[in-house]
Amino acid sequence: MTTNRRIYLDHSATTPVDPRVAAVMSGVLTENYGNPSSVHGFGQQARAAVDRARREVATLIGAKPNEIVFTSGGTEANNLAIRGVCEAAVDYGRHIITSAIEHPSVRGVCDALEKRGWEVTRLPVYENGIVRIADVNAALRPDTVLVSLMWANNEIGTIQPVREVGRLIRERRQAGQRNLWFHTDAVQAAGRLPLNVDEVGCDLLSMSAHKLYALKGIGALYVRRGVRLAVQNVGGHQERERRAGTENVPAIVAFGEAAKLARAEMSQRVAHDSVLRDRFESRVKQLIGDVVMNGDRERRLSHLSNISFRFIEGEGLLINLDLEGVAVSTGSACSSGTLEPSPVIRALGVDDEIARGSIRFSFGKDNTEADVDYVVEVLSRAVERLRALSPMTLAGH
Amino acid sequence: MSYSNKFKDYLAHPRNAGELAGANVIADEKNPACGDRLRLSLILKNDRIETAQYLAYGCPPTLVCGSVLTELITGKTVSEARQIKKTDVIDAIGGLPSRKHHAAALAIEALNAALDKLT
Numbered sequence: 001m002t003t004n005r006r007i008y009l010d011h012s013a014t015t016p017v018d019p020r021v022a023a024v025m026s027g028v029l030t031e032n033y034g035n036p037s038s039v040h041g042f043g044q045q046a047r048a049a050v051d052r053a054r055r056e057v058a059t060l061i062g063a064k065p066n067e068i069v070f071t072s073g074g075t076e077a078n079n080l081a082i083r084g085v086c087e088a089a090v091d092y093g094r095h096i097i098t099s100a101i102e103h104p105s106v107r108g109v110c111d112a113l114e115k116r117g118w119e120v121t122r123l124p125v126y127e128n129g130i131v132r133i134a135d136v137n138a139a140l141r142p143d144t145v146l147v148s149l150m151w152a153n154n155e156i157g158t159i160q161p162v163r164e165v166g167r168l169i170r171e172r173r174q175a176g177q178r179n180l181w182f183h184t185d186a187v188q189a190a191g192r193l194p195l196n197v198d199e200v201g202c203d204l205l206s207m208s209a210h211k212l213y214a215l216k217g218i219g220a221l222y223v224r225r226g227v228r229l230a231v232q233n234v235g236g237h238q239e240r241e242r243r244a245g246t247e248n249v250p251a252i253v254a255f256g257e258a259a260k261l262a263r264a265e266m267s268q269r270v271a272h273d274s275v276l277r278d279r280f281e282s283r284v285k286q287l288i289g290d291v292v293m294n295g296d297r298e299r300r301l302s303h304l305s306n307i308s309f310r311f312i313e314g315e316g317l318l319i320n321l322d323l324e325g326v327a328v329s330t331g332s333a334c335s336s337g338t339l340e341p342s343p344v345i346r347a348l349g350v351d352d353e354i355a356r357g358s359i360r361f362s363f364g365k366d367n368t369e370a371d372v373d374y375v376v377e378v379l380s381r382a383v384e385r386l387r388a389l390s391p392m393t394l395a396g397h
Numbered sequence: 398m399s400y401s402n403k404f405k406d407y408l409a410h411p412r413n414a415g416e417l418a419g420a421n422v423i424a425d426e427k428n429p430a431c432g433d434r435l436r437l438s439l440i441l442k443n444d445r446i447e448t449a450q451y452l453a454y455g456c457p458p459t460l461v462c463g464s465v466l467t468e469l470i471t472g473k474t475v476s477e478a479r480q481i482k483k484t485d486v487i488d489a490i491g492g493l494p495s496r497k498h499h500a501a502a503l504a505i506e507a508l509n510a511a512l513d514k515l516t
Binding site for chain 2: 311312313315316319320323352356385386388389390391392394
């Protein structure tokens with residue numbers, strides 16, 4: 001069972017590089033190869049290209065160019081934000097507030113800091129996959145130095161109350177808690193939602209270029225002016241002393257171009273993605289029984305649908321779809337006889353069977369309605385095939 | 398992880414899937430650590446496994462090991478079937494990563510549970 005048709009529905013994992021982005025980057029690769037730190041003309045030409053890209057990335061989130069630090073991606077941005085703030089604020093407190101559904105890069109840094117003596121409060125989400133502002137308020141302590149809450153979740157797409165958190169943090173700061181900062185991981189949200197750092201009141205914001213039709217290996221951290229950050233990469237003056245290392249000029253230029261296109265095309269991309277997602281969900285509900293749509297139905301990204309299929313396990317379904325040319329993802333993993341259900345789906349308070357049967361479908365600007373119809377057709381067949389194999393569909397089992 | 402074409406073929410086309418009406422014996426085993434489950438039903442004639450079918454819930458190797466197990470035991474006597482080991486199942490698939498060997502172990506547990514019920 002193989003097919004020549006290939007449909008990519010995993011845009012939350014990564015996106016294809018937009019040909020317009022590739023074209024701009026290609027010119028830089030061959031012609032603009034100077035080191036931006038060099039004083040000569042080649043270097044200054046590269047510096048100008050980096051500066052232009054920095055302006056585009058800053059504009060995407062309503063920031064100033066000198067508040068953007070280019071990194072190797074979202075994971076490094078999250079590491080720099082959390083470690084950087086916590087290590088710089090160590091004299092004021094060692095308490096971090098985050099959520100139970102953060103990306104592994106945020107979870108990992110928080111876990112590592114916890115082992116080094118920081119205290120971490122991981123706020124729950126409820127069945128809708130959203131943190132409650134009352135819980136954030138209750139968790140804040142005089143020694144809290146950082147709240148790190150993602151803008152939108154990578155598995156279920158739920159949009160977190162970042163504006164309310166930003167307001168709360170500002171109030172606390174005005175009341176005298178001057179070393180309390182707010183970081184948001186906006187890797188899934190950037191390019192998919194209008195982001196404005198001043199409106200939201202975040203102090204740090206992480207982005208990744210390959211989620212918005214640029215290439216992998218490049219991202220950025222927004223650092224509001226005045227935020228103290230312990231530098232993690234030392235040994236160079238790049239990025240205003242905040243991240244040493246020669247700039248990846250072609251990748252930065254690609255990121256800048258992708259940010260420009262994302263800003264210009266955001267409303268049409270969002271409209272396109274949401275039409276496809278709604279068509280998909282409506283057809284799934286019509287054709288396949290015993291499904292659970294995970295996460296809030298309203299406060300979520302427009303391109304993402306996370307569905308649990310009862311009686312079957314996600315990885316088997318994923319491979320069956322892959323054999324039909326359809327690429328999706330699942331958050332659960334089974335290895336060495338121990339199941340690791342998706343922590344995000346588990347945080348919704350669902351049972352193991354629902355957590356194990358969850359699949360993420362994430363649409364992109366190049367998908368079509370015909371793609372959706374094909375996917376629903378092969379999905380319906382694959383679910384039927386796997387359910388016919390499942391002992392859980394037997395009466396009384 | 399990546400799976401072989403043989404593995405994928407088993408996954409896309411399960412062999413002997415279902416539950417036998419009039420089975421002489423049914424065994425339903427579960428891996429308590431990961432929740433994977435394999436249910437085996439057998440029809441025997443003159444101490445020989447004439448037909449075997451399975452149902453399974455769990456990760457792809459568990460589904461595939463069910464298919465492979467039923468192929469391996471069909472036509473075998475009870476004592477011949479008792480000789481089948483985890484490695485025979487793994488070899489018949491064309492190999493499994495070590496962290497997925499528990500799927501073959503579950504298949505053998507289901508087989509032994511079924512054969513034990515016969516005695």
